[in-house]
Amino acid sequence: MIQELFVFIDVASGDVVDAYNTIGHLAEDAGLDEEQVDIVAQPSPTLLETAVNAQALPEDIDRSDFGPMHGSGFGVHGDYRVLNLVYKISDIPQGTFKLFDWTRPDFEGIYTYDMKNQFQSSSFSLPGDPFTNNTAGFNSTYDAPGVDAHYNSTKVYEYFLEEHDRNSLDDEGTALISSANYGDNFNNAFWNGRQMAYGNGDGQQFIPLSAGLDVAAHEISHGVITNTAGLLYRFESGAVNESIADIFGVLVDTSSWDIGDNIIGEAWLNEGRTALRSLEEPGKFPVNANYVEYGDGSGVFPAHMDEFYDMPLNVDNGGVHVNSSIINHAAYLIGDEVGREALGNIVYRALTVYLTPISNFSDTRFAFIQSAIDIYGEGSDEVDATVDAFDGVGIYE
Template sequence: MKKKFIIPVALSSALLVGSIPMNSVFAKLDDSKVVSSVQASKKWNEKASVPVFVKERFAEKFSSGTPSNAVNYLKKNEGKTGIKNPEKNLKVKDIQKDELGMTHVRFNQSINGVSVEGAEIIVHFNKNNEVESVNGRINQMIAEDGVDTTATLSSDTALKTALSSVKAPEELTYEPTTELVVYPFEEENHTAYKVNVNFMGDEPGNWFVFVDANTGNVIDKYNGLMHADEMKTQKGVGKGVHGDHRELHISHVKEPKSGTKFALADYAHENLEGILTYDAKNDTDTRNDTLYVGDSAAFLSDYDRAAVDAHYNSEKVYDYFLNEHGRNSLDGKGMAIKSYVHYGSDYNNAFWNGAWMTYGDGDGKFFISLSAGLDVAAHEMTHGVISHTANLVYRDQPGALNESFADVFGALVDDKDWEIGEDIMAPAAKADGVTRLRSMSDPNSVIVSNAQRAAYGSGVYPAHMDEFYYMPRNVDNGGVHVNSSITNHAAYLIGQEIGRQKLGQIYYRALTVYLTPNSDFSDARKAIVQSAIDIYGEGSAEEVAVHSGFDAVGIY
């Protein structure tokens, strides 16, 4: 009997399946399968994160699409939206104008000026300054119960507690952030510090820790890891992991003792800080990492191959978002795109850590170098786009949407098929029939390889809500990788009807304009339908295709 391969390492928000810790269109779920902890919090969760979706049939016209006019609309329409005292309980987070002439005013729900975690409302004005729709999620418990937002604990103390709770090393990737929020969790609205701690090492983390602002207790935490001299850019060449010839943008660097070298540093793109590739040198200590440098403009050695593909693929993904969606880098503002290759020893994963992409070399049995996959690079970089737009919480259905959108754009950039990870499988895994990580066209054809996850479902990736995996949060963050294949399949079916280019336009708009941190599958359907209407018109073939795709996977 041939050996069955199991993915040996899996990280939250990494590409791989992880084991670390209008009318209502809700997906129909079988509540009898939900684990007891989910059942206990179901009523609470519904009241703490209530979906809002209002589509105006007769739009109300204003002089301009400003926050104050958005609030005026909400005040007049409390009965439609369920949002009470909007002038008091909402604060402006962002104002976005798009290529269709629409203005989108995004608010955070707040109490006493303190943001309610995950509660956002967006008011959408058309080009005539008429309110066309409102969507998002609101916490109704705030209005009913009220919350004391007084904090007796200092933010410094909360930070120390957070660092200790995740066993953070002394060296952090970037300065931790601390924000006072109202955090709904386990039947109570807590006033808490939300602390973001990011580090590399043997067990990299992009932790979000919620520390009670009065008791100092850790309420909740989750790992959101989404598994010199002036340089002159010139052309270089390299050989990729599979032997492909790559044309690269590289730069001269001058080193004191060894003279001129050539770095995988691309400064050829206007208003972009650069595309930079680093060498992690087969360890997990970031103090050893350096910009990837060679003696010539040709990167042809076996050790170079992972870096060549990471550098080349990063530029491909950057070009896609710029050319298709007018987005300048992951944050839309030209942030540097950084990749680290040769991470760890036989490291079977790739991840977005909140600041850059990291690629392991694989163990040669299950994976080869993970930077070989263009869809892998696009997946990880899309996590960066998501974190700067909808910022979908990396848990449960919002987390599954996070993974799904990363897969969708992975398949749109690497457009030769609808499979994910087919270019990073090792020969031995392929010989055993493991030829890709996930299939958007036929999810059931791929086995869920981790026994802990497989115990919660059929053992294969689901293609319909009837096959949904009801997982506790300590398994794959509530099924973020496994359940993502349901919405992946919907995207595939839509793409088959309207083509990849239109699919990308609709999904990008939904991600950047309509979705909010706690959006679930039914919210995603609404957002994607509305995006199709915005771009192609009500009753269009594109809108019909979206409805059909979601109907087919049981998200009604």
């Protein structure tokens, strides 16, 4: 899998005493076979920091060369999207149009790049090249993953601004950067500490992952988490990190309580796999076959602490994508009782006020309950629902 490591060094001896991957993926490995894993694996942080990158980053672009305008495009599922673009003034009337959005004050903007179906390498690194067209209509099949990445980034930005008065990842208007068309048949999406990247899937397990609004919300939420609680991406704190990303996924995309129900490929659909994870009914989907031995033998996502997977650090960072479904289910129980808006208020306050980098499941119970008390008051329906939800999944004080 792609790696960006936290490395812990003994200051006296200089020895590496611990290291683990920090990239927030949508899925644990999304069924990648060994050949794909070898292709995807990248040394870090050396490559991420030193790869040759001739592509223009937001801070490198002279905005005086461009003007804003509206354009359009079609997403992966054929949905018509109205888009905010920029055009290069000197190129008119021929036209150079980019999937950049500079329309909001006090916000650096939304930037959507094209990785051209390549993995990151020493000669072509993230974010890739700006998604560019010679008309304001991004209508080709090739453009569709970029159109969805751009459009969905806008929707997620608007959710955090309108619902939580948060101006982007850091609440200071930092740019939202996405790269579509990442890799070759890459069955995943990830947040790497700076930006989002979306694979196009292999067509069997996944179609282009940028098609999912919940997927975009999940990845962008990793960026919000990085800039708030900073939950360490390992064991229970990492599972809380993954869960909060999932929760915001279904708060932005309210069409269901499932994650990834718009990105599943033909083979998985034929097998009855309609989504990646479910907050409402975690056990309806199986975990990776390699993880079964660490659980109760059921082989499905857990909904209760009795079903917790005791996984080592070198397997899914200690179960971050698996045990997260326990917190996920607690969130569903809260939302089902008092509504998505109240759930979002509780989770956002917990994330920004009470959770810390090392918060575990018990800490998360406290953070959610205290947040409900802060917002809605002792004895409120929201507090009772939150207490009952954590009791219901076996997370106690």
